[in-house]
Amino acid sequence: EPEVTQTPSHQVTQMGQEVILRxxxxxxxxxxxxxxxxxxxxxxxxxxxxxxxxxxxxxIFDDQFSVERPDGxxxxxxxxxxxxxxxAMYFCASSGTRDTQYFGPGTRLTVL
Amino acid sequence: GENVxxxxxxxxxxxxxxxVIKCTYSDSASNYFPWYKQELGKRPQLIIDIRSNVGEKKDxxxxxTLNKTAKHFSLHITETQPExxxxxxxxxxxxxGSYIPTFGRGTSLIVHP
Numbered sequence: 001e002p003e004v005t006q007t008p009s010h011q012v013t014q015m016g017q018e019v020i021l022r023x024x025x026x027x028x029x030x031x032x033x034x035x036x037x038x039x040x041x042x043x044x045x046x047x048x049x050x051x052x053x054x055x056x057x058x059x060i061f062d063d064q065f066s067v068e069r070p071d072g073x074x075x076x077x078x079x080x081x082x083x084x085x086x087x088a089m090y091f092c093a094s095s096g097t098r099d100t101q102y103f104g105p106g107t108r109l110t111v112l
Numbered sequence: 113g114e115n116v117x118x119x120x121x122x123x124x125x126x127x128x129x130x131x132v133i134k135c136t137y138s139d140s141a142s143n144y145f146p147w148y149k150q151e152l153g154k155r156p157q158l159i160i161d162i163r164s165n166v167g168e169k170k171d172x173x174x175x176x177t178l179n180k181t182a183k184h185f186s187l188h189i190t191e192t193q194p195e196x197x198x199x200x201x202x203x204x205x206x207x208x209g210s211y212i213p214t215f216g217r218g219t220s221l222i223v224h225p
Contacts, residue, residue: 004155033212042215043148043156043201056212091155099144099163099211103155 002026004104006092012110013082021077021107023092032075033093033101034067036060043091049075082111114139116204118216126224131192133219135202136184142204144211145185147176150218151198159200160187192223 005024013019025032034046047057049067066078075094079086089108093101115138125131137145143164148156162169162176162185169176173192178185185204189196199220203213 042217044215045212048212095211099205100146100158100161101211101213102158103148105155 004092004094004102006090006104006107008107009105010108010110012112015084015111016081019079019082019109021079021090021092021109023075023077023094023104024073025075025092025094026096026102027073029094029096029102031055031095031101032067032069033095034077035091035093035103036088037091037106038088046077079109082109084111087111114142114204114206114214116202116214116216118202118219120219121217122220122222124222124224125192127192127194129192131189131196131221131223133187133200133202133221134184135186135204135216136182137204137214138183139204139206140180140183141206142183144205144213145176145178146203146205146213147187148201148203148215149198150201156201189221192221194223194225197221197223 007022032049035043037043045058047061048055064080068076089106091106092104095101118135146161149159150156162178173190175188199218201218202216205211205213
């Protein structure tokens with residue numbers, strides 16, 4: 001069964017540095033999402049992407065965040081200047097229909 | 113925006129017992145309700161979902177019920193097993209463009225052998 005994959009599994013960075021989190025969605029899916037989950041808390045929506053553009057974004061997704069689909073398979077989340085409070089697990093998800101979403105294994109981001 | 117409340121935060125049962133997790137939502141326009149199971153350090157996995165044109169859905173030991181009038185939905189797990197131990201998240205989403213789920217805070221289910 002195809003799955004969403006994410007790299008790296010764990011990223012450690014210094015405050016103020018840029019990070020890029022990578023995702024490979026399920027190949028025939030059209031809708032892509034990023035979520036974050038601070039340790040012990042619920043999953044929070046960041047952004048959705050369809051037809052090569054952002055379709056929705058949350059208040060968390062400010063100017064420090066950007067997403068890109070640089071080729072036909074990858075979907076990336078960039079954080080321009082990381083803050084301590086960006087430390088969280090970041091999940092990518094994809095869906096073929098508009099509703100059912102499948103999550104990747106996550107990237108644990110630690111900002112020191 | 114949508115607000116999803118989930119109870120209880122922790123649920124401890126004996127193997128073989130049933131477990132029920134309840135969620136309420138605030139926006140009557142919500143029409144898609146997925147449930148995710150998340151084992152420690154793993155990805156959330158969709159276990160069952162229900163759409164607003166259906167009142168109940170069952171898949172083996174798992175069932176979900178939806179009461180649109182009361183704006184609440186529940187997950188029922190029968191004959192629980194230790195491998196059911198995980199955090200369960202409910203979510204509600206409105207189908208305008210993308211279906212962006214608003215998640216509940218999660219229920220930590222512990223099944224004692």
